[in-house]
Amino acid sequence: MNEQITLEVLRYRPEESSKQIYQSYDVPFKKEWVILDALNYIKDELDGTLSYRWSCRMGVCGSCGMMVNGEPVLSCASFLETFHPGPIRIEPLENFPVVRDLVSEMSDFMEKLERVQPWLIRKDEDPPEGEYLQTPSQLMDYKNYSMCINCMLCYSACPVYGLEPSFLGPAAIALGQRYNLDSRDQGEKIRNAVLSEDDGIWQCTLVGECSAVCPKDVDPAAAIQRLKVSTTVDFFKSFLMPWQNR
Amino acid sequence: MRRHIEPFWWALFSSGGTLAAFFLPVLIFIMGIAIPLGWIESPGYEKLFALVSNLHIRVFLFSLISLSLFHWAHRFRFTLYDGLQLKHLNRLIAVLCYGSAITGTLMTGYILIIFSSH
């Protein structure tokens, strides 16, 4: 039971050096430990100066994303066992500036999220007495896009975002589409205008890795593709039936 | 609302991709491999000429060739941007890619039109 496993953690401490360096730590190898447990062990027992974000430890708050052996994962949902016998490389999420150690800077996403207007837009000002009716199958239309935990794994996997940080990116677009597809929403036109700007859906070349790494099966790649289809249909409609443009 | 041309290129790209996916593999196989190697006997000049004289076939060929070119133009444009990080040459690349596809389309149209007068 005293088996150990090595974690090679990519550290960045701006006050000490402008370079990132790998630091190795040996931690107990336990079957039920996730990567995050190992990091907590390091923080508590070996080196209090290691910084990373975490909170829920149940894969729902979205704060603990990092690169493990080159793949973006939630560290609270990846078991040490998967990577036995190690060593395991732990790095901050790719494609984001690094603030410190494993902490990446994500205010860029916050700004983008706001840009896609992820709230219900209604034309009529007064909501009904009771609820808006929405059948289970209407709910299914957007349900999986509403499951996004904003963990940023998809941004980390998307080379287009890496190359072009102005790209709105998978999660923000998927969340825009989530409201577009909500039967209660009437803001598709407004939102699509933003989504199809230069930094929007047309940047995506359907690499598809965003969907492959998403821990919540949101499938942002599909959201983007469907938006391309519907924007294209609207585009041709506006030529063929210009009277519909209002 | 600013109207972007992007959906237009994308529509051409995706219809080209679809046509190419359905038709090109078998055509390449037959015309470029099976017939030259004698696995299949060539229908011969006369029959082929007659075939292409058919208006429907010519319309089909026109769409297939032209859309395939646009498919390439659009995809290749992004391959250059991302694969070689040439984003700053954005304009130039777009002009070259779509320009070639447009030229190719005009040529195809010309050739298929003069075909009918033969």
Add this chain to the structure above:
Amino acid sequence: MPDNHEYIKYHPRWHRTPIPVFWWIQKWVYIKFILRELTSIAVMSFALVLLFHVRALIQGPQAYSDLTELLSTPISLILHSIALISLLYHSITWFSLAPKALTVRIGKWRIPDQLIIGMNMLAWIFISFVIGWLMVTM
């Protein structure tokens, strides 16, 4: 000196890792992606070859048999084989991604992605056989 100089000094000093030019050879999935994108070259090339066929037909039997001869050269055969492989790759990836772009519903039932892929593939095989059969029996 302002009393908060210590932190100003260190902020913001984010570390940015530049993306290498050949980022797409770093991961297998990216290699597959870039290969998929490059199939467009084969699409374009063969479209032009088709155009040459038509042109040769117009120019008469002589030109056409010249073309036939050209097609039998090893170089041409190699290039065509490469094009064929590329296009097979194109078709397969294209159809597998089809469900991302469209959802088809029959009433309340949403056709599962695998089925859409399957139907596309079947249609593709069918079309290929029909064309092949037409060519053989012509």
Add this chain to the structure above:
Amino acid sequence: MDKFFHDVLIVGGGGAGLRGAIAIAEEDPNLSIAVVSKVIPMRSHTVAAEGGAAAVIKDDDSLDLHAYDTISGGDWLCDQDAVEVFVGEAVEELLQLEHWGCPWSRIEDGSIAVRSFGGMKLERTWFAADKTGFHILHTLFQTSLKYKPIQRYDEWFVTDLLVEDGRCQGVIALEIATGRVKALFAKSVVICTGGCGKLFSFTTNANIKNGDGMALAYRAGVPLKDMEFIQYHPTGLPFTGILITEATRSEGGVLVNKDGYRYLQDYDLGTPQPKPVLRSMELGPRDRLSQAFVKEQEKGRTIKGPYGDVVHLDIRHLGKDTINNKLPFVRELCLKYENLDPIEEMIPVRPVVHYMMGGIHTDINGATPLEGLYAAGEVACVSINGANRLGSNSLTEILVFGKRACIAAARFALEQKETDPSLELLVKDKVSQVRERYFNTNGGTESIAGLRGEMQKVMEESVGIYRNEDSLKGAISTIFELKERFQNIRVTDQSYTFNTEITSAMELSYMLDVAEAIVHSAIARTESRGSHQRTDYPDRDDERFLAHSLAYKEDKGAPRIEQLPVVITRWPPAERVYGK
């Protein structure tokens, strides 16, 4: 020195804080609102809530029934005026969320679906599959983005309240990314910092639930109310403490011991029926179910596991479709963290620390005794939860009282003049206190993790499901000692950039203060009620204890514990009856 001025400052970006922020923005768009949160708001722990939120919407239900369930569930320690306000405003809050786009689960005709929940007599729990809190939080967060007056301070850690002239006028906060310590001034402050489950090692709560807000208020002289009432949830996964939602049982899951026997029937909770019966057996209240586990364990009828004893939660008979449709997250969690598929296997579970009934003492408008200071959400004690919260009341509570407290704070702010410039000195003082205390501390010897571990151990052992005089006395002296040792804490990380060691040290100091309030409140209550079970005083004692405990911090030594009578309006204390 950097300064920031706002009308209302909300500490905490969870469900309560965000709901309140939007309420203020809608009430008066001219007010400037700050939301300060130590994590980006959508990381707040509201995100983890699974089962649902209660409100009366169906025709056969009534407000009185909801109120009665709540009050009896809370073992008559709830303030009944607050409960009446709560059940009355519950439904409009949940509908409001619906109008903002929350993806509530529906029935075929498109109206809201409800499910049953522990201790509720009727089906009145709204749910969004089994990710209700997640959807509520994201809906609130995304909606809040459209209100320009809401200014967020993400990843700012509040270290102190600014109190001058007997009025709360802002906070001191540490910007985690840069290490800057700044004063944020406001005409009123609302604390919405959530619970304190991390006082215990085995908990469903996230790493960020350290009772920060409770300690902040406590230090500022505000009493903490009913701190001895800590909820154990009967079904947590061993080792991780991940919660298996009560919805699992309301869909029909059953609890069995090592003999496959539905043991709850032995504890006055009704008789087993094939279909779930409301307010009976597995749908009894959480305190009773957790207590039954301990009794069962004493009889040796639980199952030994590597991380303590467990019983089994069996949902296999529900079938694949129900599990996938109604409990997908439960299945995901079991597959991921226990490596078992609940469609085929039983889930091992044990009681786990889950929720804090007590908190900052407030009135029904969220106002604390300190002028300008308000509180709402799990951090506050209004009190609608009494001695035991009913599942699915808390999500509703954070909405109802998040809004009420923030509106009250906004109205208060409107009456105040600009912030007093004489605060400058106080600020300078407080800022340098924080900096001297934590940055540049060398030579301490006590490790953060070490002290935290000891605290969690003593809390778990002495202030668990059952307590007694001896265990509590031990806990009191241990906590006292730990507080002393904290003075000699070792902080190895002296960086200004995203220093999470310093924030953990601060969190530990918060937790120690909260622990102090808990153990002293617990020893003073010599009766058993709801989740506070004293083996030495096994009965409820309405003569002496139909009252809240208020813990006041003293400069030196033990806190002062006072009593405050419970507000009874229409439901005089009675016996709690389940399963009949």
